[in-house]
Amino acid sequence: MRSETEGYVRKTLIPPAPPPRRLGGPLAWMRTNLFATWTDGLVTVLILAALAWLVPLALRFLVLDAVWTGTSGEACRPEVAGRPVGACWAFIGGKINYLAYGSYPAAERWRPNLFFALLAFGAAWMLWLGAPKRAWGAAYLFGVFPLLAYALLAGMPSVGLASVATGLWGGLLVTVVVSMVGIVASLPLGILLALGRRSDWPVVRYACIGFIEFWRGVPLITVLFMANVMLPLFLPGDVTVDRLVRPLVGIALFAAAYMAEVVRGGLQAIPAGQMQAALALGLTRTQALRAVVLPQALKIVVPGIVNTLIGLFKDTTLVSIVGIADFIRVLEAARADPRWSAPAVPATAYAFAALFYFAICFSMARYAGFIERRLAAGEAR
Amino acid sequence: MRNPRIAPSWRALAVQTLLVLALATLAYLAAANAAQKLARQGIVAGFGFLERAAGFDIGQSLIPYAAATATYLDAFCVGLLNTLLVSGLAIVLSTVLGFALGIARRSGNLLARSFAAAYVEGFRNLPLLLQLLVWYVAVRVALPSSGDPAAWGGAYLSQRGLFLPRPDFFGLAALVPVAFAAGLFAMGLLIRASHRAVALGKKPVPVLWPGALLVLGPPALAWAGLALAGHPVPVAWPARGPYDVEGGLPVRPEFAALLIGLSTYSAAFIAELVRSGLDSVGRGQREAAAALSLSRGQALRLVVLPQAMRVIVPPLTSQYLNTTKNSSLAVLIGYPDLVHVFMGTVLNQTNQAVEVVALTMCVYLSLSLATALVMNRYNARAAGTRR
Numbered sequence: 001m002r003s004e005t006e007g008y009v010r011k012t013l014i015p016p017a018p019p020p021r022r023l024g025g026p027l028a029w030m031r032t033n034l035f036a037t038w039t040d041g042l043v044t045v046l047i048l049a050a051l052a053w054l055v056p057l058a059l060r061f062l063v064l065d066a067v068w069t070g071t072s073g074e075a076c077r078p079e080v081a082g083r084p085v086g087a088c089w090a091f092i093g094g095k096i097n098y099l100a101y102g103s104y105p106a107a108e109r110w111r112p113n114l115f116f117a118l119l120a121f122g123a124a125w126m127l128w129l130g131a132p133k134r135a136w137g138a139a140y141l142f143g144v145f146p147l148l149a150y151a152l153l154a155g156m157p158s159v160g161l162a163s164v165a166t167g168l169w170g171g172l173l174v175t176v177v178v179s180m181v182g183i184v185a186s187l188p189l190g191i192l193l194a195l196g197r198r199s200d201w202p203v204v205r206y207a208c209i210g211f212i213e214f215w216r217g218v219p220l221i222t223v224l225f226m227a228n229v230m231l232p233l234f235l236p237g238d239v240t241v242d243r244l245v246r247p248l249v250g251i252a253l254f255a256a257a258y259m260a261e262v263v264r265g266g267l268q269a270i271p272a273g274q275m276q277a278a279l280a281l282g283l284t285r286t287q288a289l290r291a292v293v294l295p296q297a298l299k300i301v302v303p304g305i306v307n308t309l310i311g312l313f314k315d316t317t318l319v320s321i322v323g324i325a326d327f328i329r330v331l332e333a334a335r336a337d338p339r340w341s342a343p344a345v346p347a348t349a350y351a352f353a354a355l356f357y358f359a360i361c362f363s364m365a366r367y368a369g370f371i372e373r374r375l376a377a378g379e380a381r
Numbered sequence: 382m383r384n385p386r387i388a389p390s391w392r393a394l395a396v397q398t399l400l401v402l403a404l405a406t407l408a409y410l411a412a413a414n415a416a417q418k419l420a421r422q423g424i425v426a427g428f429g430f431l432e433r434a435a436g437f438d439i440g441q442s443l444i445p446y447a448a449a450t451a452t453y454l455d456a457f458c459v460g461l462l463n464t465l466l467v468s469g470l471a472i473v474l475s476t477v478l479g480f481a482l483g484i485a486r487r488s489g490n491l492l493a494r495s496f497a498a499a500y501v502e503g504f505r506n507l508p509l510l511l512q513l514l515v516w517y518v519a520v521r522v523a524l525p526s527s528g529d530p531a532a533w534g535g536a537y538l539s540q541r542g543l544f545l546p547r548p549d550f551f552g553l554a555a556l557v558p559v560a561f562a563a564g565l566f567a568m569g570l571l572i573r574a575s576h577r578a579v580a581l582g583k584k585p586v587p588v589l590w591p592g593a594l595l596v597l598g599p600p601a602l603a604w605a606g607l608a609l610a611g612h613p614v615p616v617a618w619p620a621r622g623p624y625d626v627e628g629g630l631p632v633r634p635e636f637a638a639l640l641i642g643l644s645t646y647s648a649a650f651i652a653e654l655v656r657s658g659l660d661s662v663g664r665g666q667r668e669a670a671a672a673l674s675l676s677r678g679q680a681l682r683l684v685v686l687p688q689a690m691r692v693i694v695p696p697l698t699s700q701y702l703n704t705t706k707n708s709s710l711a712v713l714i715g716y717p718d719l720v721h722v723f724m725g726t727v728l729n730q731t732n733q734a735v736e737v738v739a740l741t742m743c744v745y746l747s748l749s750l751a752t753a754l755v756m757n758r759y760n761a762r763a764a765g766t767r768r
Contacts, residue, residue, distance in 0.1 A: 010674060033491040037677075040490045047492045203397035207404065217749035218742045219706035225724050226742075229734040233418050234411035314508040321510075321713055328510060347519050353511050361506035 061086040062351065067344075069093070076342035087348040088340075095334040102170015102325050108162065111152050112173045118145060118152075119180065127367065129374075146184050153177070166244040170325035174244070178251060178316040178326060183309060185252035190259025191298075195289070197264055208260070215257035220315050223250040224322045247319045255312050262308050266301035267293065300375060306368035310361050328353065415735060422732065428740075430731050431457070437726055439717045441633055453727055460722030461744060467639055467718065468705040474640070475647035475704060476697075482648060483655025484681065497652065504649035509707055512646055517638035517714040527625050535618050537626040543637065544619035547630035553607060554614040560599035568592040635716035639708065647704045654696050658689035695756060702752050706745060719744060 021028075035041040065086030067076045074080050076088035092099070101112050122145050125137035153173075155163030169177070196208035215223070227250035231241050241249075270293050278288035298305075320329035334340070335349045419426060431454040438448040443462045446455055485497035504512070521540055525531045530539035537544040550558050568588075575586040607614055619629030662685045670680035711718035712725055719741060728737045 014674075033489070036489050040488075040493075043490055044492050047496050201393050201397050203400055207400065213749075214746070217746040219709040219720070219745060221709045221712060221720055222724060222738070222741055222745065225720070225728075226738045229728065230415075230738060233415040233734060236410070236414050310506070317508040317510040318710070321710075328508075328514070332514075343522075346522065350511065350515050350519050354507055354515075357508055357511060358503070358506050362502060365502075365506060 060084075061347070073340040073342040073345065076344050078343075085342075085344050087351055088342055088344045089348065091334075091340050091342070091345050091348055092352050094340065095337075098171060098334055099327065099330055100172045102173060102330055103168040104164060104170065104173060105168065108164060111161070111164075115149050115152050115173075116176070118148060119176065129371075142184055142188065146180075149177075149180070166242055169244065171330040172327055174319075174325055174330075175316055175327040177244075178248060178319055178324070179309075179313050181248045182251045182255045182312045182316065186255035186259045186308075186312070187305070189252070189256035191263050191294070193256060193260035194263035194267055197260065198267060212257045212260050215254050216261070220251070220254055220318050221321060223254050224318060226250065228322050244324060247322055247324055251312070251316070251319070254315075255308070258308050258311070259305065262301050262304040263297065265304060266297035266299075269300055270297050303368040303372040303375075306364055306371070310364050310368075313361060313364070314357065327356070419735075424732055426733075426735070428736055430733050430736070433731075435727070435730075437730070439722060440715075441636060441717055453731065456722050456727055457719075457740070460717060460719035463717050463722075464705070464708055464711075464719040467636060467643065467711070467716065468708040471640055471643035471647060471704050471708065472701050474644035475651055478644060478648035479651025480655050482652035483659065486652065486656045487659050489677070501649045501652050504646055505653070509642065509646050510710055510713060513638060513642040513710055513714055516642045517634065521634055521638070530621070530626055536629075537619050537621075539626065540634065541625055542634050543632040544626045544628075545630040545632065546619065547617045549615045549617060551615075553612045556603045556607065557600045557614060560603040561596070564596040564599045567595045571595065633716075635711070635714050638714055639711050639716045639718075643704055643707060646707070647700060650700050650703075651697065654693050654700065655689070658693035659685060661692045662688045695760060698752055698756050698759075702749055705748060 034044045063086075065084050067081065067085055067088050067090050070076060070088075070090035071094065073088070073091070075090055076085055078085045097106075097109070101109055104112060122137065122141040125131050126134065126141055131137060151159075151161065153164065153169070154166070155161045157163060193208050193212055196204045197212065199205050199208070224247050227246045231246050231249060235241065274292055274296065275285075275288055278292040279285070283291065316326060317328045320326050320332070323329075325333075331349050331353055335346055416426070432452055435451045435453050435456045436448060437456075439446055439456065439459050441463060442459045443466060444455075444459060446459050482497045482500055485493040486501070488494055524538060524540050527539045527541040530537040530541075530544075532538075535546045548554070548557075571586060571588055571592055575588050579585045604614060617629055619626050619631075621627075666684050666688065667680055670684040671677075675683065708718055709720040712721040715721070723737060724741050728734060731737070
């Protein structure tokens with residue numbers, strides 16, 4: 001035994017170390033946290049140098065040198081402004097309606113606004129854990145809201161809402177619609193697929209495995225291309241599919257496969273005894289699933305579901321590649337407007353998009369972390 | 382939940398038969414509709430189109446490719462190789478960066494910890510597509526224009542790309558890569574010898590410096606020796622042409638933007654995997670290592686990381702797969718990867734939608750399947766050695 005560890009064992013005593021010089025105070029804190037060793041000190045200095053270069057640069061670009069008002073790209077040209085020019089926020093201000101609604105008719109913009117409000121209401125109902133009647137919230141978000149949203153956005157001449165072609169939708173509106181369809185379709189479909197993957201019936205099981213693994217194995221962009229060229233091929237006769245609906249179908253199926261794997265993780269974490277106990281109480285398998293197993297499984301996978309939704313939200317940007325006017329594509333179009341041509345405009349556009357996506361994704365990630373900690377605290381009791 | 386003692390009931394049989402029938406009907410209807418529409422457009426089904434002349438040029442190719450003589454099959458191979466090239470390099474770079482960041486998140490240095498955390502949150506929470514646009518559009522305009530490239534020691538950098546000197550290892554010059562390979566092999570032997578020494582309870586053989594010497598020494602010697610012997614390795618230097626820099630080894634901006642974007646994005650995810658792997662190793666392991674008077678670095682390298690790897694490797698492979706799939710965003714900035722060349726240009730030219738989509742998806746599916754098989758074997762092995 002001794003010979004096995006000999007290589008690491010000291011043969012002589014270490015000389016006694018001097019007593020520690022300082023244990024408290026800012027200097028001691030800096031020694032332990034910033035300059036513990038030579039390499040640590042080097043890393044600290046390097047990072048401080050990088051910060052000293054980056055922070056003023058970002059601050060100057062985003063705030064100090066930024067142009068806040070103006071009606072065209074002229075205002076953001078250094079030779080016109082007579083000073084170094086940072087971000088051209090006037091460009092965002094001038095294009096904000098286009099970025100939010102695309103080419104949606106100006107007189108009808110109250111409809112997307114109402115749609116956003118209805119969505120925010122439903123989302124708050126679901127996300128606030130202490131909200132009353134959350135089951136009704138789910139029914140609203142997954143049943144009533146999609147129908148309402150469709151009637152509102154696409155129009156319903158019978159009740160006096162003029163129809164608006166999907167080709168006119170754009171910007172934030174399309175990004176939110178694509179994400180919403182992905183979420184609303186993928187959750188129920190994903191749960192069904194996850195249950196099917198654990199089914200006793202081989203045909204159902206293998207059909208679900210094949211479906212899930214197929215969509216998880218291919219990149220989303222190929223799915224979108226496929227939806228674009230193959231969907232019209234597969235449908236009978238002269239049935240045409242709306243250009244916006246094609247990528248929606250692709251995204252919904254793609255997201256469902258990922259959602260199924262998250263839900264399966266939750267189902268696997270529920271002990272078999274729960275199902276057996278429910279069956280022993282005389283519940284049928286369906287009742288047991290609905291009343292005992294699924295509620296527990298879904299509760300523990302909420303962080304996973306939110307993380308999948310973050311991925312889905314980021315992935316919606318890919319629809320811009322197949323010609324859908326989502327936020328990114330509208331931003332690119334706005335950037336190319338000759339009236340707003342100025343050297344700082346592209347960087348401004350990307351900075352704005354980055355802030356927009358970061359704000360949403362980061363807060364969703366924070367929410368997932370909050371739920372995770374709550375669940376962990378519940379487990380610890 | 383599965384219970385083998387329950388005999389298959391009539392209900393199970395009926396539902397499954399119905400499901401098979403429904404799926405078969407759907408497949409048949411889709412196929413019939415597609416066949417009818419394709420026939421109306423005058424498209425011949427099958428993979429015969431792969432033999433036809435492609436007639437379009439591709440910006441970057443690892444194999445000889447000429448628009449005049451190449452077939453669609455050649456275009457497919459070029460796209461596939463470009464996909465593998467950019468994802469392979471991105472995997473290597475993102476692993477190095479990701480491990481550094483993941484370890485930094487658990488370092489004793491407060492600034493390193495915060496910096497790594499900020500990096501991970503920033504890069505993970507922005508769409509890759511937006512990041513690629515930033516690298517390709519916003520960063521590129523900051524580079525010198527193609528008429529006035531920046532030059533360092535024979536290399537040029539402009540908005541048209543980075544142009545490096547290219548040594549040509551043909552004929553006698555092939556000695557250099559051979560010497561490099563021999564050095565790598567020798568380093569492998571050294572690592573094995575060191576592991577064996579530790580297993581036998583002896584002091585480990587030093588690896589880092591002798592290893593670096595073994596890998597870099599022989600090719601340098603071969604290079605110098607060839608130059609002294611009068612057969613210097615020929616180097617193609619880039620030179621300023623009338624409009625642009627020409628010759629040498631061009632690194633196109635599309636490739637560079639995709640590589641940088643993919644690597645920095647994936648690194649954020651790998652950093653999270655590494656961090657959770659490090660967290661999975663009990664505190665006691667670090668403390669025991671410190672008690673054995675190992676330094677922090679030694680404890681990390683010899684005690685903590687080897688145990689963390691068991692947790693890190695399975696999700697790491699699926700992250701590698703994600704990197705490969707994400708490389709298909711190349712189509713956004715015009716890097717000629719498989720999706721861009723085949724699902725884009727070839728599909729538009731031939732209209733063979735079914736075949737093109739099927740072939741492209743098959744490539745990605747077989748990559749996934751191969752990874753899954755390797756992973757299952759690794760998991761089986763790791764489960765066997767778990768203590």
